Amino acid sequence: MSPYRIAVIGLGEIGLKRHLPVIAAHPNFEIVASAKRHPVATDIGGRQYRDYREMLASEPAIEAVAICTPPDVRCRIALDAIAAGKHVLLEKPPFSTLGEFRRVRLAAERAGVTLLGGWHSQFNVSVDRARDILAGQQVAKLEMVWNEDFTVYHAGQEWIWQAGGFGVLDAGVNGLSILTEILPEPLVVRAATLRIPRGAQTPIAVDIDFAGAHDEDRLHAGMDWRTPTAERSIEIVTRSGQRLWMPNSGRRLELDGTVLVDEDNMEYPRIYDRFAKLIASGGSQLDEAPLVVVADTWLVGRTVPDDTAI
Amino acid sequence: MSPYRIAVIGLGEIGLKRHLPVIAAHPNFEIVASAKRHPVATDIGGRQYRDYREMLASEPAIEAVAICTPPDVRCRIALDAIAAGKHVLLEKPPFSTLGEFRRVRLAAERAGVTLLGGWHSQFNVSVDRARDILAGQQVAKLEMVWNEDFTVYHAGQEWIWQAGGFGVLDAGVNGLSILTEILPEPLVVRAATLRIPRGAQTPIAVDIDFAGAHDEDRLHAGMDWRTPTAERSIEIVTRSGQRLWMPNSGRRLELDGTVLVDEDNMEYPRIYDRFAKLIASGGSQLDEAPLVVVADTWLVGRTVPDDTAI
Numbered sequence: 001m002s003p004y005r006i007a008v009i010g011l012g013e014i015g016l017k018r019h020l021p022v023i024a025a026h027p028n029f030e031i032v033a034s035a036k037r038h039p040v041a042t043d044i045g046g047r048q049y050r051d052y053r054e055m056l057a058s059e060p061a062i063e064a065v066a067i068c069t070p071p072d073v074r075c076r077i078a079l080d081a082i083a084a085g086k087h088v089l090l091e092k093p094p095f096s097t098l099g100e101f102r103r104v105r106l107a108a109e110r111a112g113v114t115l116l117g118g119w120h121s122q123f124n125v126s127v128d129r130a131r132d133i134l135a136g137q138q139v140a141k142l143e144m145v146w147n148e149d150f151t152v153y154h155a156g157q158e159w160i161w162q163a164g165g166f167g168v169l170d171a172g173v174n175g176l177s178i179l180t181e182i183l184p185e186p187l188v189v190r191a192a193t194l195r196i197p198r199g200a201q202t203p204i205a206v207d208i209d210f211a212g213a214h215d216e217d218r219l220h221a222g223m224d225w226r227t228p229t230a231e232r233s234i235e236i237v238t239r240s241g242q243r244l245w246m247p248n249s250g251r252r253l254e255l256d257g258t259v260l261v262d263e264d265n266m267e268y269p270r271i272y273d274r275f276a277k278l279i280a281s282g283g284s285q286l287d288e289a290p291l292v293v294v295a296d297t298w299l300v301g302r303t304v305p306d307d308t309a310i
Numbered sequence: 311m312s313p314y315r316i317a318v319i320g321l322g323e324i325g326l327k328r329h330l331p332v333i334a335a336h337p338n339f340e341i342v343a344s345a346k347r348h349p350v351a352t353d354i355g356g357r358q359y360r361d362y363r364e365m366l367a368s369e370p371a372i373e374a375v376a377i378c379t380p381p382d383v384r385c386r387i388a389l390d391a392i393a394a395g396k397h398v399l400l401e402k403p404p405f406s407t408l409g410e411f412r413r414v415r416l417a418a419e420r421a422g423v424t425l426l427g428g429w430h431s432q433f434n435v436s437v438d439r440a441r442d443i444l445a446g447q448q449v450a451k452l453e454m455v456w457n458e459d460f461t462v463y464h465a466g467q468e469w470i471w472q473a474g475g476f477g478v479l480d481a482g483v484n485g486l487s488i489l490t491e492i493l494p495e496p497l498v499v500r501a502a503t504l505r506i507p508r509g510a511q512t513p514i515a516v517d518i519d520f521a522g523a524h525d526e527d528r529l530h531a532g533m534d535w536r537t538p539t540a541e542r543s544i545e546i547v548t549r550s551g552q553r554l555w556m557p558n559s560g561r562r563l564e565l566d567g568t569v570l571v572d573e574d575n576m577e578y579p580r581i582y583d584r585f586a587k588l589i590a591s592g593g594s595q596l597d598e599a600p601l602v603v604v605a606d607t608w609l610v611g612r613t614v615p616d617d618t619a620i
Contacts, residue, residue: 293409
């Protein structure tokens with residue numbers, strides 16, 4: 001079977017460093033073109049266009065697109081790509097709003113094309129193993145820590161501080177996307193605090209308390225961009241006393257001190273494996289659960305000002 | 311068939327004035343008891359309890375409960391009522407978060423009880439007629455106005471200004487619940503402004519711009535609690551030029567100037583009609599779409615301070 005002809009729309013940090021090299025090495029995909037408002041230097045991006053609409057019109061051979069722009073413009077691009085009959089892979093978070101999930105899902109169903117929402121942190125073997133272990137159990141303790149120094153990982157990303165830009169939740173939603181995959185019950189946000197820097201509309205730090213089955217349960221997620229060292233880990237203790245420990249962005253899994261999984265980052269190759277399988281089977285996978293937790297955090301959260309200079 | 315034995319939990323303004331009289335007059339329901347932390351004077355509320363848990367334990371004959379408390383405690387109460395095997399009717403908005411919808415829906419499915427989310431503005435004949443007219447059409451213009459003077463309609467409701475309390479969206483979500491019912495496509499929030507009074511966590515006024523199919527389309531919803539006179543209306547113009555006008559909280563419907571529906575408020579009797587039918591058929595109806603629009607408004611909205619004293 002010949003590889004799927006694909007184009008990448010949006011060549012920022014993620015498009016350039018994550019998507020292009022993985023596509024170049026993947027047996028099921030062949031890059032045809034890419035679109036980016038300002039040209040970038042790469043020899044693995046195919047023919048470059050400034051305008052994705054011009055690309056879609058000029059390259060009818062394209063069968064699929066990967067949308068790696070900031071989230072606020074993805075819905076419009078996805079609808080245009082679907083209207084042109086293309087399969088669509090979306091970087092995470094796939095969209096800024098839940099309404100966009102609904103509208104794009106409906107358009108893809110009508111057009112008969114494949115959608116894949118690429119919540120990359122879900123594409124780890126540790127996630128599948130943790131889900132199996134937690135099935136049918138009750139969680140007595142949850143502590144998610146998703147901390148990093150924003151000046152290292154998000155320097156110059158102005159959109160991230162604007163309304164709809166997610167702020168620290170852009171990183172934290174990766175941890176949340178693991179939680180929604182592995183936990184045996186839907187997460188209920190009970191209370192939250194969002195710390196908003198002056199001049200920003202999005203938080204630099206967020207604390208979320210989730211409702212547990214018992215009053216004494218502590219289910220908490222903290223994400224903080226004001227920390228000098230990065231830590232991205234999840235700890236879960238079940239009612240029966242089992243302890244799961246997932247450090248290293250959830251790529252390692254320990255159960256009661258025994259290492260079950262410890263992988264390198266295989267997330268993006270697996271996203272493209274899945275995308276190829278979904279196209280071949282005519283399926284779609286577009287999970288809104290992580291964004292539901294973010295939305296609920298805004299719905300019941302208290303916002304407080306923060307003095308960090310951004 | 312004998313009427314369903316029902317209890318009301320939460321006897322604030324809505325419980326006392328909307329639910330109790332409708333239950334008293336309804337052939338399919340018979341009030342057994344009610345629960346309210348501070349006793350209130352009513353002779354149509356059945357036996358009064360301070361604690362709903364004591365009521366559930368003391369009155370095993372209760373078959374259904376109507377939960378009319380503020381939204382933040384409804385999830386806990388609903389889960390307790392479901393665990394006791396009761397059917398559950400929820401005032402609007404049924405819950406503060408989308409996660410609560412998911413968790414309660416799952417619990418009700420497992421227990422085999424009926425859930426009804428009572429978005430009361432949806433229970434008008436005008437809503438059904440408008441949905442039929444708009445099916446398969448495109449909306450070129452939408453203008454929802456949901457204005458009232460909060461000192462008249464929400465005096466003393468402190469919870470409404472606290473995190474999770476909705477503010478003006480508690481009223482505006484009624485209009486949104488009509489939109490999500492009648493529009494032919496899911497609403498996509500493109501931009502929004504939330505005006506937050508000092509000392510409050512929730513907005514006193516909100517503007518929402520929705521994405522249209524064409525750039526020149528104007529789809530807007532405005533809700534404002536700073537206005538001296540109440541106006542609650544929806545205007546829709548279709549691509550083909552039809553104009554729907556729904557004033558009076560959507561209870562009147564005009565199509566191109568011709569009155570199709572003009573009703574008194576029959577919303578609560580119809581909610582209880584529906585609840586009885588759902589219990590009899592083993593069905594449930596718990597629509598999260600209106601809260602999705604509120605959540606999306608928070609996700610992409612800009613917050614700005616407001617000087618109104620609350």
